[in-house]
Amino acid sequence: MAENLQHEDFGEKIGGAKKDLWKDRGLYVDDLGAMNEREAEKFVKKDNVWKKPDYQAMLDDGVPLGVVYFIKKARDSLGASPQYRYSDKTPELRRARQEEYIETVRQLQAVIEDVRTLDDAMQAYDRFLIQNGYVEQVQGWASGTHYRATKKSLDNPVITNKLVQALHIRSASHFDRDFTQKAQQEQFGVSKDQKMPKGYASQDAGTGNPADRADRDRLLPQFRKNGKRMRERRRLLGQQHGNDGQGFCLLYQG
Known part of the structure; x- marks a missing residue:
């Protein structure tokens, strides 16, 4: 052996x-x-x-x-x-x-x-x-x-x-x-922590070149805030319909 x-x-x-x-x-x-x-x-x-x-x-x-x-x-x-x-x-x-x-x-x-x-x-x-x-x-x-x-x-x-x-x-x-x-x-x-939430990526903010990063950094906090509000609206609607927010595709950009 x-x-x-x-x-x-x-x-x-x-x-x-x-x-x-x-x-x-x-x-x-x-x-x-x-x-x-x-x-x-x-x-x-x-x-x-x-x-x-x-x-x-x-x-x-x-x-x-x-x-x-x-x-x-x-x-x-x-x-x-x-x-x-x-x-x-x-x-x-x-x-x-x-x-x-x-x-x-x-x-x-x-x-x-x-x-x-x-x-x-x-x-x-x-x-x-x-x-x-x-x-x-x-x-x-x-x-x-x-x-x-x-x-x-x-x-x-x-x-x-x-x-x-x-x-x-x-x-x-x-x-x-x-x-x-x-x-x-x-x-x-674009690095993972700098990517826009899905649905918000645009030609103006979705590149990896240094020239575009300032605009992306400026817009990202608002996009993340909107994304959080979308998830909360989806959760509340899901509770109303008894499915914990699953199965909804709610568009919200307010």
Whole structure:
């Protein structure tokens, strides 16, 4: 028993030493050579390949809210781990799929980490999908130029409609609607204690940029006061109807 325990502990230390090689910089394909099948299944994950960015630090550095939100959405559109096809039954095929996953995630990371402006974001589609051969431009007779997935894209489970749609920005106005305004509505980048009560978030007070914080700080006490009054009105109405305030959706902004 003692020998078995010692062996297991030794194995854990060796595994930990291997992990120390990539835990800060993230996994590369070459790192798989030091892993067995079980370790590869455990460690080949998005968060181990592309470390989660510090979105708040980007906002504090002056990167526009919509651009930071685009960066987040682009990364979020990737699968959390490799997706295996039904035919990927052998260890060799699964290892090849893991290598493909790491390489593709790294390709997207290289593009997205350079994004700091709207123009950068609008170029990300071409830089990742077209330059890496996942999408090609096709000239139609009547419809003009359009994009088409290549065989390389269709054979790669990492390239999904969700990822392609996240990168596709039709115009600056669409970017504003799909990223800047949605980030404001979700109060993206706003600390938990500074968020407006649900239903009061607005485009004027829902951003994480320093320029908007003064207005948010000024409005927040009143919003919290109104929120407290809403809860009290809901509670009183609930008592009148015998359900402790549950099931009511009372709008009150007095």
